[in-house]
Amino acid sequence: MEKNRSSRKDVKEKIFFLVGPTATGKSKVAIILAKKLKAEIVSCDSMQVYKGLDIVTSKPALADRRKISHHLIDVISPKEQYDVSRYRRNAMNAIGKILRKHKTPLFVGGTGLYMSVVIDGIFKHKSGNSRIRAKLYREASHKGSTQLFERLVRVDPEASARIHPHDLRRIVRALEVFEATGQPISKLQKQREGLAGKYEVACVCLDMEKPALYRRIEQRVDHMFKAGLVEEVKKLSRGALSKTASLALGIREVQGYLKGLYGLDEAKQLLKRNTRLYAKRQLTWFRKDKRIKWIKITAGDSAYGIAGKVIKLLRNICKKKRC
Template sequence: MKIPVIVIGGPTASGKTQLAIEWALKLGGEIISCDSRQIYKYMDIGTAKPTLQERELVPHHLIDIIYPDEVMSAGEFQKLARRCIEDIYARGKIPFLVGGTGLYIRAVIRDIDFPPKVGENFREMIKEKIRREGLSNVYSELVEVDPATASKISPNDEIRITRALEVYYATGKPISFYRRGIDIDYPRYDIVYFVLNPPRDLLYKRIEERVDKMIQLGLIEETKNILEMGYSPDLPSLQTLGYREIIKYLQGIYDLESAVEEIKKETRRYAKRQLTWFRNETRVRLITYEEVEDAFCEISRYRK
């Protein structure tokens, strides 16, 4: 029997958390956060984590699981999330996947195999080959061993060319082999995938209000505290939206007003990119706020 998995995606500030809590309470569900920043400890305000009160209402998973100087690949997230899904369902609950990181959602619900970790020696070997023979010759080699991947990579994209070839050298299989299930649902799951799609002007208003609230709640102090713990401001986790602008404010590069306006501007751009991602996904249903009730009727059959 397949496990029902309800997915709620959407751009930042669209109301995913509130909707997921409402539905999970009605259906007897638990929430798995699919957010590439809420995985970090200490980064609470800037990532808009559910409050402790919200987490008491409905259990949330995969929040606060690594430190700011650690990294998590989509493959690692896939394993953790699928374990959570099995555990939640085994306890008689409905798993909800909720978040704005489309790559994490795709990793969990599609039948994707991720290549194993590749040793640094393979990467260095390819970099040396590029230095010796030139990027165009190395790209030609990728065309020969993995034409499907090469067709999607610019001949000038050294990082992706290197990644594709290191996987091939390490495993003997092209990286396209591991991505062949990208549009196929994971066979263990019965997936219902909704994406919140509010009107742009309303979404932008919600974004502005959220950023203002983050400042009021103490985003500046939170960022200071993380830096005072000894974490480098150059860490990938701290060079994400909100934190990087506040760090520039703390460094004297921005005044506070400029930092806040920059966060709002970049958050609007990020929301646009998120919607583009979700619209390009297969078997998703974009819903407006007016369509939420009808959407819930579709999943009410899963009520525990």
């Protein structure tokens, strides 16, 4: 069946995305989907690429990773920097490997930016200007990021709608591009080359009511501490963590406890709060992407039940696209 499908020139190869906020059970659902769809899983998580961040990032169980091939998990040292450009290169390599096996790439995770760069391509601005960048950072240090953000709203309202008013790095990046090229970054980003036209792409997001999601998050954090989160962070802290690896949720909260800044209970509460905030940001990102189809789930739904809903939705999407 796969061979016949691949040999038909009028049918594009499929790439699926299963995304959603943390603690919605994506990893368990993905294992079932991968078996049903003859797929291999590609992590779409900005932190699971790091070795040693096992409990911190709630990586899929080793037993599950032995059942189904997983890509882009445990690929680099936490001492190394990792960014979207490197992720996209790795992801495209993974797609090629999986398709050569006549299987389907199934991206699974909650990093919306990584999903976006895989589908839409990455914006390569070669006119980086360190002088302009330094000037903007100096301005921010003297006058605050709010003034820079207000300027971005004026020169590129489309970009400003996607950037948080306190995300200084992205604000500076957008203004740097505008000052260097005279064109809004939002306009230049539309010139990216992605998967559109080459593959049939379908994206499904798991959605859960906030009270149930927040209970799941609290349970997950409690489990992480019982599983040895403190010892894992202590071990990681003995070495030099890269800036990107150090941003993983759980590291700073536990490091504060290890430094004696607060007790263990407060560390747990901080991680629960910060994870809830992260889940809200994830949902905000995904809701802006109109290509995503949503599936409502409840805390009582089984992984098999959710997987069944996802497969039905994917079939409907593919039927409409004739893929």
